[in-house]
Amino acid sequence: MKIGILGTGMVGNTIGSKLVQLGHDVKMGSRTANNEKAAEWVKKRGSKASQGTFADAAAHCEIVFNCTSGSVSLDALKMAGASNLKGKVLIDVSNPLDFSKGMPPSLYPSLSNTTSVGEEIQKAFPEAMVVKTLNTVNCLLMVNPSLLPGDHDLFVCGNDATAKSTVTDILKNGFGWKSVIDLGDITAARGLEMILPLWVRLYGTFQSPNFNFKIVR
Numbered sequence: 001m002k003i004g005i006l007g008t009g010m011v012g013n014t015i016g017s018k019l020v021q022l023g024h025d026v027k028m029g030s031r032t033a034n035n036e037k038a039a040e041w042v043k044k045r046g047s048k049a050s051q052g053t054f055a056d057a058a059a060h061c062e063i064v065f066n067c068t069s070g071s072v073s074l075d076a077l078k079m080a081g082a083s084n085l086k087g088k089v090l091i092d093v094s095n096p097l098d099f100s101k102g103m104p105p106s107l108y109p110s111l112s113n114t115t116s117v118g119e120e121i122q123k124a125f126p127e128a129m130v131v132k133t134l135n136t137v138n139c140l141l142m143v144n145p146s147l148l149p150g151d152h153d154l155f156v157c158g159n160d161a162t163a164k165s166t167v168t169d170i171l172k173n174g175f176g177w178k179s180v181i182d183l184g185d186i187t188a189a190r191g192l193e194m195i196l197p198l199w200v201r202l203y204g205t206f207q208s209p210n211f212n213f214k215i216v217r
Contacts, residue, residue: 004029004061006054006076008037011093011139012067016041018143020048022174029057031079058084063091063166070096070117070193071108074124085128089163092118092189093134093142095196104200107193118189122159129163131156132189133171133180136199138209143175145212152212153179157188181215 005016005028012028019026027050028038038051050060058064058080068076073094077085096111111117118132133156134142141147145154154177158164164182171177183191195213203209 001025001063002027002061004057004064004080005067006030006057006064006080007067007069008035008041009067009069011142012065013037013041014139014143015065015067015093015134016049017045018175020045024048025060026050027052027057027060029054029080031076054080055084058088061088063089063170065091065093066121067093070094070111071098073117074120077121077125082125082127085125088128089166090121090125090128090130091134091167092121092130092132095135095193097196097200104197104204107197112194113190116187116189116193118157118186118193122186129158129160130186131158131160131163131167132186132192133157133167135192136195137212141210141212145175145177147210148212150214151179152214153181154212155181155183155188155192157183157186157192159185 002025003019005012008030016026016028025048030038033053042049042051054076066073094117096108096117097105098108099105122130156164168180171180
């Protein structure tokens with residue numbers, strides 16, 4: 001499968017590397033075609049990895065992962081181009097964290113409570129099929145949940161049932177998640193993104209990002 005990764009940070013690098021390992025053709029996109037971080041990633045990952053602009057990555061792919069920071073995701077996706085995203089599954093991994101006042105970060109007021117990054121992306125790109133997931137765990141756990149003992153949960157939400165099914169298949173059969181909970185339509189992204197202030201506090205308490213949530217009923 002051809003997959004686009006928008007973003008060259010730890011999340012994009014980790015997800016992109018796992019997808020290449022699984023045999024997918026992965027193009028990492030950034031603002032410039034010759035981004036140094038992307039070039040280093042391509043050098044390490046071999047022939048299944050390539051780089052380009054956001055638009056190159058979106059045009060290349062059948063599925064695109066948004067791994068940019070939530071505060072700039074809409075700008076990055078506009079650079080990717082609505083025509084390149086049309087009809088495609090767009091997996092949004094971002095969080096609207098605001099570090100402008102130091103640590104711990106807060107959520108941007110304009111991207112929380114009554115909306116979310118996931119919802120704003122779906123509004124801006126109505127012909128893409130946005131699925132929110134993976135934003136509630138550390139990037140290493142995203143692609144290797146077995147780093148933690150026992151069963152623990154991941155969440156998905158989105159308006160398109162077929163898109164969620166496609167993403168859930170990647171999460172389970174590609175990344176190894178056993179429990180994926182469907183929270184409904186894209187408005188559930190509000191709750192998923194609002195988990196992050198708690199996640200940051202737990203990170204501070206545990207002094208490690210290697211933890212997750214288990215829903216007990």
